[in-house]
Amino acid sequence: VAVDAMGGDLAPAAAVDGAILAAERGIPVVLVGDRDRIRACLGARDLPVVHAPEHIEMGESALAAVRAKPASSIAVALGLVADGRASSMMSCGHSGAITVEAVRTLHSQDAAHRVALAVSLPRLDGGRLILLDVGANVDSRPEHLCEFAELGVAWARTRGVAAPRVGVLSNGEEPTKGNAVVRATVEALEARGANHVGQVEPGPALEGACEVLVCDGFVGNVAIKAMEAAVALVTRSVGAESPAAVHGGGLLLGVQGVVVIGHGRASAVEVCAAIQLAHRSASAGASPTDPPARGA
Amino acid sequence: VAVDAMGGDLAPAAAVDGAILAAERGIPVVLVGDRDRIRACLGARDLPVVHAPEHIEMGESALAAVRAKPASSIAVALGLVADGRASSMMSCGHSGAITVEAVRTLHSQDAAHRVALAVSLPRLDGGRLILLDVGANVDSRPEHLCEFAELGVAWARTRGVAAPRVGVLSNGEEPTKGNAVVRATVEALEARGANHVGQVEPGPALEGACEVLVCDGFVGNVAIKAMEAAVALVTRSVGAESPAAVHGGGLLLGVQGVVVIGHGRASAVEVCAAIQLAHRSASAGASPTDPPARGA
Numbered sequence: 001v002a003v004d005a006m007g008g009d010l011a012p013a014a015a016v017d018g019a020i021l022a023a024e025r026g027i028p029v030v031l032v033g034d035r036d037r038i039r040a041c042l043g044a045r046d047l048p049v050v051h052a053p054e055h056i057e058m059g060e061s062a063l064a065a066v067r068a069k070p071a072s073s074i075a076v077a078l079g080l081v082a083d084g085r086a087s088s089m090m091s092c093g094h095s096g097a098i099t100v101e102a103v104r105t106l107h108s109q110d111a112a113h114r115v116a117l118a119v120s121l122p123r124l125d126g127g128r129l130i131l132l133d134v135g136a137n138v139d140s141r142p143e144h145l146c147e148f149a150e151l152g153v154a155w156a157r158t159r160g161v162a163a164p165r166v167g168v169l170s171n172g173e174e175p176t177k178g179n180a181v182v183r184a185t186v187e188a189l190e191a192r193g194a195n196h197v198g199q200v201e202p203g204p205a206l207e208g209a210c211e212v213l214v215c216d217g218f219v220g221n222v223a224i225k226a227m228e229a230a231v232a233l234v235t236r237s238v239g240a241e242s243p244a245a246v247h248g249g250g251l252l253l254g255v256q257g258v259v260v261i262g263h264g265r266a267s268a269v270e271v272c273a274a275i276q277l278a279h280r281s282a283s284a285g286a287s288p289t290d291p292p293a294r295g296a
Numbered sequence: 297v298a299v300d301a302m303g304g305d306l307a308p309a310a311a312v313d314g315a316i317l318a319a320e321r322g323i324p325v326v327l328v329g330d331r332d333r334i335r336a337c338l339g340a341r342d343l344p345v346v347h348a349p350e351h352i353e354m355g356e357s358a359l360a361a362v363r364a365k366p367a368s369s370i371a372v373a374l375g376l377v378a379d380g381r382a383s384s385m386m387s388c389g390h391s392g393a394i395t396v397e398a399v400r401t402l403h404s405q406d407a408a409h410r411v412a413l414a415v416s417l418p419r420l421d422g423g424r425l426i427l428l429d430v431g432a433n434v435d436s437r438p439e440h441l442c443e444f445a446e447l448g449v450a451w452a453r454t455r456g457v458a459a460p461r462v463g464v465l466s467n468g469e470e471p472t473k474g475n476a477v478v479r480a481t482v483e484a485l486e487a488r489g490a491n492h493v494g495q496v497e498p499g500p501a502l503e504g505a506c507e508v509l510v511c512d513g514f515v516g517n518v519a520i521k522a523m524e525a526a527v528a529l530v531t532r533s534v535g536a537e538s539p540a541a542v543h544g545g546g547l548l549l550g551v552q553g554v555v556v557i558g559h560g561r562a563s564a565v566e567v568c569a570a571i572q573l574a575h576r577s578a579s580a581g582a583s584p585t586d587p588p589a590r591g592a
Contacts, residue, residue: 059470124529135467138475171431171517174355179434179514202518202525218475219515221467222498226519227526229498233420234527 001278002077002086005033005041006055007093009265015092016041018271023047025272027279030086032077052076055093058264062096066104074098078105081257087282088258090249090274092266098259099136099252106257114140115254116148117217117261118155119224119247125208130156131169133217134224134250140216142184149194151253152212158284167200167210169219174199181216202227249274251281258282297574298373298382301329301337302351303389305561311388312337314567319343321568323575326382328373348372351389354560358392362400370394374401377553383578384554386545386570388562394555395432395548402553410436411550412444413513413557414451415520415543421504426452427465429513430520430546436512438480445490447549448508454580463496463506465515470495477512498523545570547577554578 003019005012012033019029020042031038035051042049052073056065069075074093080086082105091098099115108115118132130152133140140148149166156164168185170178175186178199189196200209202223215223224247248270252259258281262274299315301308308329315325316338327334331347338345348369352361365371370389376382378401387394395411404411414428426448429436436444445462452460464481466474471482474495485492496505498519511519520543544566548555554577558570 061472122529122533124532138467169518171434171514171521176357179512182514202522203528206525206529215518216475218467218478219518222465222511222515222519223522225467226498226522229502230523231526231530232499233418233502234530236420237418 001027001029001275001282002050002080002089003029003031003271003275004073004077004089004091004093005031005038006052006073007091007098008262008271009058010267011092012037012041014266014268015271017268018266018275019047020045021268021272022275022279025276027275029275030080032080033073050076050080056097058094060094060097062094062100065094065097066100072097072101074101075105078102078257078259081259082106088260088278090260090262090271090278092262092264092271092274095135095250095261098261102252102255102257102259106255106259108254109256110254113147113151113254114144115252116151117250118152118253119250120159121206121247123206123208127208127211128156128159129205129210130164130212131205131220131224132212132214132253133220135217135221136252138216138218140181142181142188145181145185145214145216146188146192146194147254148214149189149196149212152214153195155251155253156211161211163195164211165209166194166196166212166214167205168196168198169205169213169215169223170199170201172199173201173204185214248277251277297323297325297571297578298346298376298385299325299327299567299571300369300373300385300387300389301327301334302348302369303387303394304558304567305354306563307388308333308337310562310564311567313564314562314571315343316341317564317568318571318575321572323571325571326376328376329369346372346376352393354390356390356393358390358396361390361393362396368393368397370397371401374398374553374555377555378402384556384574386556386558386567386574388558388560388567388570391431391546391557394557398548398551398553398555402551402555405550405552409443409447409550410440411548412447413546414448414549415546416455417502417543419502419504423504423507424452424455425501425509426460426507427501427509427511427516427520428549429511429516431513431517432548434512434514436477438477438484441477441481441510441512442484442488442490443550444510445485445492445508448510449491451547451549452507454577457507459491460507461505462490462492462508462510463501464492464494465501465509465511465519466495466497468495469497469500481510544573547573
């Protein structure tokens with residue numbers, strides 16, 4: 001797993017510490033970034049390092065930064081995946097820049113398809129809910145949400161779900177509920193013969209109404225961040241420790257390679273979880289980046 | 297406070313029990329709905345009842361239901377407010393039908409303005425965050441979000457905040473972040489000279505970045521429901537009791553009267569909290585339904 005050591009608010013310390021934890025669990029890692037700063041964090045530890053002379057800051061414009069910094073830690077790490085020298089890549093850096101660079105370096109599976117960032121959330125019934133898009137795009141159209149459904153179904157299948165049900169994230173469950181994009185997406189899924197359950201609210205989704213829940217990337221990103229903020233509010237207000245993040249990291253679906261995007265504020269333990277997600281995804285018998293099944 | 301006894305999944309029992317709790321705390325209430333069913337729930341208790349022969353089910357189309365059932369418990373309760381026989385109205389029923397009926401019965405403050413459903417959330421710093429719209433509209437345009445900002449600022453002022461800061465709910469804080477509606481709203485707020493802080497993510501909003509946070513009603517409703525679902529997931533997964541709802545109920549801003557919409561699944565305690573919100577809002581020196589301040 002190529003680990004972008006420069007990404008995230010706590011980089012490089014949290015990224016390096018997380019990589020050390022992952023290595024202790026038997027996951028082969030390579031750290032990518034400023035060699036001197038990484039070695040300072042590593043101390044006496046011996047992990048492979050690949051130098052990258054540049055890194056992209058969180059506040060930069062994604063497109064401009066990718067163009068201006070061809071030797072960023074993100075670009076170098078993705079290059080290792082493209083060259084087959086790493087199975088996968090994990091970064092807690094600028095998600096927009098990672099997405100743009102991943103499409104450029106690894107290419108999308110299908111030029112006609114958008115990529116999407118997906119997270120796997122625990123459900124109350126013990127299953128998992130794949131939610132996408134949580135931020136690779138904004139202002140997506142119904143046809144994009146149908147593509148997200150195909151990507152999500154393909155990922156769910158690699159995790160052993162034989163017939164994943166697709167829901168469309170909504171403010172209500174009746175066919176009249178949702179905004180214009182939601183209603184058109186449900187109609188399009190129906191027309192494609194998808195295995196879908198129509199509009200689904202967040203509560204029923206986490207209770208087990210579906211395995212794949214699609215939404216526009218703006219809506220999904222706000223929903224995930226609202227979940228995390230509410231959990232932090234409730235746990236801190238009762239004086240408890242904040243629990244681990246709601247999800248271990250987002251998997252970028254639709255590119256030819258495994259790319260995991262971790263939280264910008266990820267701790268070492270959360271970085272390790274995101275590296276594990278990358279490793280698991282790359283090791284899965286069926287790659288999550290297989291071409292999506294039609295009719296999903 | 298006119299309480300719609302027929303609204304909500306647990307009606308009339310939860311609504312009646314909640315009204316009893318509110319009455320015990322000194323709030324004058326009147327129950328509106330099927331007289332016989334309400335009296336059966338009341339038992340030996342003596343609370344005023346106004347009969348309404350019809351009630352609107354959650355699955356009905358809002359517009360069709362309001363037209364077909366002019367004597368619904370929602371319509372009768374709102375009529376009591378319009379006639380001055382009640383200070384305010386609270387219902388856990390069909391939020392779309394309540395909104396449509398409220399605009400029809402109480403009239404909007406300004407025909408050119410949309411109404412919005414607002415909730416007040418606790419912030420980590422001890423302040424309150426007014427979030428709107430959480431479901432009165434979907435597919436709102438930037439000019440509507442600017443109106444929501446005015447309505448939210450007016451409500452915040454009645455709660456003693458001298459100079460409420462307005463944020464626009466977003467997936468990131470930089471000016472390039474957000475979807476098209478978010479970016480156009482920030483530009484419009486700037487052009488109007490509003491006291492705004494631009495794009496705000498859910499976490500910083502709950503930490504105190506602003507007092508008023510505006511969004512499209514679809515996005516806001518999904519965000520609120522995502523918060524509640526995540527809190528339920530975390531509390532149940534650690535075996536704890538679910539905490540009380542994240543908010544006590546939504547206040548419908550922009551109509552000439554106080555209308556509170558409670559959770560569809562509200563318990564008696566939550567119904568009582570929503571009745572208290574209605575009572576407090578109606579008693580506030582400056583009514584939250586005063587014409588919104590310009591330049592908000």
